[in-house]
Amino acid sequence: MTRIEVLKTYKLYIGGQFPRTESGRYYPLLDKKKNVIANICLSSRKDFRNAVVAARGAFGGWSGRAAFNRSQILYRIAEMLETRKAQFIEELLLQGATKSQAEKEVTLAVDRLVYYSGWCDKFTAVFSSVNPVQSSHFNFSVPEPTGVVAAVASEDSSLIGLVSVIAPIIAGGNTCIVLASESKPLCAVTFGEVLATSDLPGGVVNILTGNAGELISHMASHMDVNALVYCGSDKATIKSAQELSALNVKRFFNWSLNWNDGSSQNPYLICDLQEIKTTWHPIENIGTGGAKY
Amino acid sequence: MKKIDFTQTPVIDQVSVEERVARLNTRSIKKSAKVEGLKLALNLIDLTTLEGKDTAGKVKQMCYKAMHPHDELPGLPTVAAVCVYPTFVGLAKKELGDSGVKVASVATAFPSGQSTRQIKIEDTKFAVSEGADEVDMVISRGEFLVGNYNYVFDEIAEVKEACGKARLKVILETGELSTLDNVRRASEIAMRAGADFIKTSTGKIQPAATQPVTLVMLEAIRDYYYETGIMIGMKPAGGISTAKSALNYLVMVHETLGNAWMNNEWFRFGASSLANDILMQLAKEAKGVYQGGDYFSKD
Numbered sequence: 001m002t003r004i005e006v007l008k009t010y011k012l013y014i015g016g017q018f019p020r021t022e023s024g025r026y027y028p029l030l031d032k033k034k035n036v037i038a039n040i041c042l043s044s045r046k047d048f049r050n051a052v053v054a055a056r057g058a059f060g061g062w063s064g065r066a067a068f069n070r071s072q073i074l075y076r077i078a079e080m081l082e083t084r085k086a087q088f089i090e091e092l093l094l095q096g097a098t099k100s101q102a103e104k105e106v107t108l109a110v111d112r113l114v115y116y117s118g119w120c121d122k123f124t125a126v127f128s129s130v131n132p133v134q135s136s137h138f139n140f141s142v143p144e145p146t147g148v149v150a151a152v153a154s155e156d157s158s159l160i161g162l163v164s165v166i167a168p169i170i171a172g173g174n175t176c177i178v179l180a181s182e183s184k185p186l187c188a189v190t191f192g193e194v195l196a197t198s199d200l201p202g203g204v205v206n207i208l209t210g211n212a213g214e215l216i217s218h219m220a221s222h223m224d225v226n227a228l229v230y231c232g233s234d235k236a237t238i239k240s241a242q243e244l245s246a247l248n249v250k251r252f253f254n255w256s257l258n259w260n261d262g263s264s265q266n267p268y269l270i271c272d273l274q275e276i277k278t279t280w281h282p283i284e285n286i287g288t289g290g291a292k293y
Numbered sequence: 294m295k296k297i298d299f300t301q302t303p304v305i306d307q308v309s310v311e312e313r314v315a316r317l318n319t320r321s322i323k324k325s326a327k328v329e330g331l332k333l334a335l336n337l338i339d340l341t342t343l344e345g346k347d348t349a350g351k352v353k354q355m356c357y358k359a360m361h362p363h364d365e366l367p368g369l370p371t372v373a374a375v376c377v378y379p380t381f382v383g384l385a386k387k388e389l390g391d392s393g394v395k396v397a398s399v400a401t402a403f404p405s406g407q408s409t410r411q412i413k414i415e416d417t418k419f420a421v422s423e424g425a426d427e428v429d430m431v432i433s434r435g436e437f438l439v440g441n442y443n444y445v446f447d448e449i450a451e452v453k454e455a456c457g458k459a460r461l462k463v464i465l466e467t468g469e470l471s472t473l474d475n476v477r478r479a480s481e482i483a484m485r486a487g488a489d490f491i492k493t494s495t496g497k498i499q500p501a502a503t504q505p506v507t508l509v510m511l512e513a514i515r516d517y518y519y520e521t522g523i524m525i526g527m528k529p530a531g532g533i534s535t536a537k538s539a540l541n542y543l544v545m546v547h548e549t550l551g552n553a554w555m556n557n558e559w560f561r562f563g564a565s566s567l568a569n570d571i572l573m574q575l576a577k578e579a580k581g582v583y584q585g586g587d588y589f590s591k592d
Contacts, residue, residue: 049583056586224585247582 010038010185012047012209013192015054016202021210022046029095029185037094040185043210045218048150048177051206052224055148055175058203063145063173071120074171077198078113081106081163084194088159091186095158108260109163115265116167123172123267127274138281143274145173146251147226150219152212154231154259158184162191164259165231166205168269174227177206177219185209213237220244220252227251227273299442302481303516305473305509314504320544327540328578333555334539335362335571336370339397339528339563342377342592343404343496352381354592356388363572363589366579372568373557374427378403379416382423397427397462401452404466404495406431410448417455428452429462431495432479434469442482449486462490462528462561467506468498476506480513490526496563501531507542511549524553530563536574539567 011018023044028036041047062070081088085106092102124143131139149169154161162180169176180188192207208215212232220228220241228245230238233256245252253272257264322330340359342351352375359372374395375385382398389396398420402408408416417428430452436444453461463483467476483491491510494501507529514525527546533539539562546554554560569591573584 052583218583221582222585223582223588248585248588 008038010040010189010209012041012043012051013189013195013205013207014047014051014203015057015206016196018192018196022050027210031094032096038186040189040209043179043208043215045215047208047210048215048218049222051177051208052148052150052222054203054206055177056224058201059145059148059175061201062170062175062204065173067121067124067173070171070173071117073199074113074117074120074167077194077200078110078117080194080198081113081191082110084190085110087190088187091190092158095184095186097158105157105160105260109159112160112163112265113167116171116270119267119270120171123270126267127271127276131278133280136283138283139278140281141276141278143172143271144277146273146275147174148224149174149176149227149229149273150222150225151176151178151229152216152219152231153178153180153188155181155183155212157181157259159187159191160259161231162188162207164257164264165229165255168267169229169273170200170204172270172273174273175204175206177208177225179212179215179219180207180209182209182211216241217244220250221247223248225250227253229253229255229273231255231257297481297485299446299478299482300440302474302478305477307473307505310473310505310508314508314545317544317548318504318541320541322540322544328575330540330543331536331571331575331578332368332370334536334543334562335568335575336373337557337560337562338372338568338571339374339376339530339561340372340568341375341496341530341563341565343399347378347381349381349384351592352377352384353388356385356394358568358590358592359394360389360392362568363576366572366575369572369575373561376429376563379420379423379425382420382425386424395426396424397429398423398425399429399431399495401430403429403431403464404497406433407435410451413448414451414455417452421455421457421459425459427460427462427490428456429464429492431464431466432483434466437470437475437479437482442478445479446482446486449483449488453487460489460526461487462492462526463488464492464495464530465510466495466498467493467503468500473505473509476509477513480510481517484513484517484523484525488525490528490561492528492530492561492563494529494531494563496531499532502529502533502563504541504545508545508549511545515550518550524559526559526561527554528561528563533562533564534566534570536567536571539571 021041021043025042026039027042029038029040088106089102128142133139151165153165221244242252359375371394374397376397379398385396400417400420401413465479569589576584
């Protein structure tokens with residue numbers, strides 16, 4: 001008797017769980033020869049809403065962790081991704097990449113995670129400042145995480161675009177909901193499995209698959225989302241997302257970058273999703289000689 | 294009056310109860326029906342604070358919230374009542390004035406109920422003398438579990454007498470009763486001893502209110518009504534924190550007891566965080582966008 005292959009069901013990643021879309025909607029993912037590779041969840045606004053609840057719930061714990069601990073966890077994600085390289089390469093091949101492209105993309109994704117892992121406990125030192133003021137105060141500014149971030153990952157790549165947008169967001173202590181590439185969603189779901197085994201608390205990263213055009217207005221208008229990152233270049237989408245973001249003065253960023261390029265990884269992306277808090281701490285007197293804190 | 298043997302109360306088929314709950318939960322309530330349901334649910338809430346760290350300030354703030362759930366949205370009802378410890382009853386009464394929001398007080402050595410009969414009666418009388426409209430008592434679960442049903446019955450009857458005009462809610466603390474059979478039995482004892490309401494939980498023990506437990510209690514109320522013609526109120530408390538689950542409870546009440554119970558004379562939710570979730574859903578329906586907790590008062 002011939003064995004029937006056991007196929008994987010590609011689901012969403014919300015709050016550390018792998019639910020199907022609540023809407024029950026799917027779209028078929030086709031390979032070059034128009035064969036169906038998998039049925040992918042077509043997420044609804046309610047899936048997004050559930051993901052926001054999960055992300056909000058996880059925010060206190062994640063932002064409250066020591067920066068060094070966040071760094072360790074990002075490194076752990078890199079470790080997990082490295083050990084599952086073969087699976088990601090296989091999925092990239094299914095989605096039309098060549099062997100060498102696929103290998104390069106996975107390696108780059110691992111390296112990118114290690115890069116941001118290193119920045120976790122260092123970026124605050126770079127972006128903080130002690131400010132000279134005209135009164136007897138010790139005045140200093142420090143970055144703090146913005147909160148819950150919604151993101152639309154690049155449509156062009158399956159893995160590197162997703163990792164490159166998630167890493168700087170969570171490195172800074174935010175939690176996020178990321179919509180994966182609609183045409184190349186396989187690695188996104190598998191990356192959720194990597195996250196689930198990386199000591200990353202459930203809800204810090206939530207991954208949806210589906211249509212950006214359908215979901216972005218809900219991402220931009222949701223009052224409990226603090227920032228929106230859009231990795232695309234559609235002018236009309238950017239304009240309407242910016243307008244809706246104004247509802248709760250949400251931060252909007254258009255990261256239209258070439259993620260395969262080394263220059264696309266930098267600490268300024270972490271800093272985009274930070275709010276600067278300035279503290280005025282009273283001191284006895286001012287002056288260069290004898291300021292007493 | 295017919296003599297009741299409390300060892301012979303109906304036994305409950307747990308699997309069927311859970312299946313019925315699951316079936317009722319598939320009811321879909323959308324659009325304007327949802328808005329009406331949510332407004333009703335808001336009007337059924339006993340806004341509750343029962344913490345060791347409660348202060349006069351906290352109680353005052355909660356009373357304001359009870360009368361003005363979210364002024365930004367016009368046409369909202371008030372909640373049904375605030376629920377506090379006896380020492381805060383006088384203050385809550387003063388703050389709420391003639392707003393129509395009632396004051397409920399827990400009593401009888403809440404939440405454990407481990408005290409003497411005398412102290413429990415005094416506790417109740419104090420709450421009533423301070424102006425409580427409703428008293429939430431706890432039953433003696435230990436005595437119930439060893440089978441001392443008469444003790445539990447007599448205690449409820451005595452507290453009821455001490456309540457005078459105040460309505461009495463009897464907390465069964467179902468999380469400590471282990472089985473649905475026990476929940477049914479405790480409900481029978483409470484109703485026959487003079488309870489005006491039966492209530493699931495103190496909120497201090499997990500699990501607190503669950504749908505199967507609530508359904509069993511609702512059915513006990515229904516059977517008692519068919520037998521005697523007396524209406525008894527129901528109050529699930531603890532653990533109901535989302536608007537969606539509140540609607541699920543309303544479906545159960547409607548299906549089991551009918552329209553007569555769909556008001557705050559006969560049905561209440563004991564909750565603290567539920568109110569804000571309902572308000573967020575109502576704001577979502579009014580404004581069309583999902584809401585965030587930052588825009589709603591915490592207490």
